[in-house]
Amino acid sequence: MEDVGKELNRIIMSRGVDGRYRQMMEEILDHPDVRQFIEKHKDKLSQEDIEKSFAKLYEFVQEKKKYLASDPTMIAPGYEPQLSLNFHFVDVIYVPTDELLRMKRDVEIRSRINALNMPKDIRNASISTVDWTEGKNDAIDAIMKFIKEYTQRPKDFHKALYLVGTFGVGKTYLLGAAAHELALRGFETTLVHFPTFAGEMKQAISNDQVGPKLNSVKKAQILMIDDIGAESMSEWIRDEVLGVILQHRMQEQLPTFFSSNTNMDDLESYLSLTKNGNEDVLKAKRIMERVRYLSKEITVTGENRRNG
Template sequence: MQRWMDKKHLNDNYQKLMAQVYNDPDVREFLEQHQADLSEETIDRSSAKLYEYVNARDRLAAGKTVFAPGYQPALIINDHLIDVTYSPTAEQQEKMRSQTVRQRVNAVMMPKMIREANFDNFARDDQRLAALAAAADFTESYESNPKGFHKGLYLYGSFGVGKTYLLGAIANHLAANGFKTTLVHFPSFAVDMKNAIGDNRVAEKLDTVKKAPVLMLDDIGADSMSAWVRDEVLGVILEYRMQSELPTFFSSNFSMNQLETEHLQITQRGDEEPLKAKRLMQRIRFLASEIAMVGKNRRLD
């Protein structure tokens, strides 16, 4: 083997390569710090690890492909030998933190823009300040005492005034501080619940929503509602959350009074059931404070 290496000049190349490794400032500093623990034999036996460290560090600095993307190497002593350990870079740590935060927001059939929604980018005009202030008050109150009962918000107004965006901003703010939120586009969820009947998954899907630590029901009243969805889906969700005193938010184009008289009390079949509508509205009023949002349609900007 030695003769073969000499013939191919591999031995000289290896010696030159390792000379560069041993003269590397980081390697020299590590060896000096641990000279009491390392013999020449130990250093020689660990040459491959020293090379791995220098190679991985330099490739990472140059933006090249590395063995563990997003992780930076470091030299350690392991079982009396030199070894290489990998820890996440600052960029990787931020990526992991962002992923963790995103996982705390369960968005069910919601627009993608709510993933990036935040208070800083919410339009601060006079017509929206009350809603923004109420959102900030809720997050501060909830974060200081998450086990207490906190009324959510019932945001209503015309199309494109930022109701859904504000819900997303609240959810993302809570997520950044360690709290989980579920946002549901209610008309789409109602369709999904009807489809779940054939799969016998109604109870499972309903439990996921009704037991969410913080729940946001978006676009209530956007579509006509069957008696079954009203009573066995929305009614069950509201009853559970009222009894459990769980924070609940709503967005709608209807005011609370309009939602009761123009939507909830009239079924798809045209039947009027004012008592059932009133019962649901009592629960909504218990769970949330009504706030009007007005302004231009920002979806058209």
């Protein structure tokens, strides 16, 4: 094809059209992206090819305007229209933008984090947003070490963490950050606020949902039990819920994290007493054997951020 400008003018003038349609054609064929595309493919596009492709060129120009204006009425929101050559015919393809790809990736990552009754900020936690203080350094180092080793050998057993510290020092946020880092690497994590979960399990008895709810937690690829020891625990919750979960995870060697306001020794004493006043040291010891098998205790210190 000869000079693009002359050829486009010839196309416009050769058509017996009224002034309004000619103006529209001029606008479309004068669009910089259209001119550049035709110039690039001038050896493969004849005048007739361009004329037959006019509807697609029109679509491209209109959708490109909407794309640049972030107009939600465009054909494919989040996708950038681009011209493509298809056997001597100009076509329009829609390519996902970097922003759309990022959003899709974020959605995919979040889909790997099953947060049950957890605060919104925990769902959005990440190591990069953790408040790196001296009181958290040991926990962060241990989390990153676990993630590295688990990523390298996901089929092996890896002892997880039991984060202990006073109210508001960021234990739960650290669990959320760990879940996010694991999700980035393709692993699914379930975070459970145990006091709330215990209440839901009691309610599940009436609608015969105990089994499904228990299975969804005990079989999780990676489980994080938040705030263990904060609830008023009945014998049934201790033995038939927590005990069953931990027994399964120990047998299957599934990674299990914990956070608590009490250390392991105090949690054992706490578990030996139920809210009915009954004491069973042996059952508490059995549960703590599983907790100690699954995790190692790491202390987290710092200011109570909930009072900030």
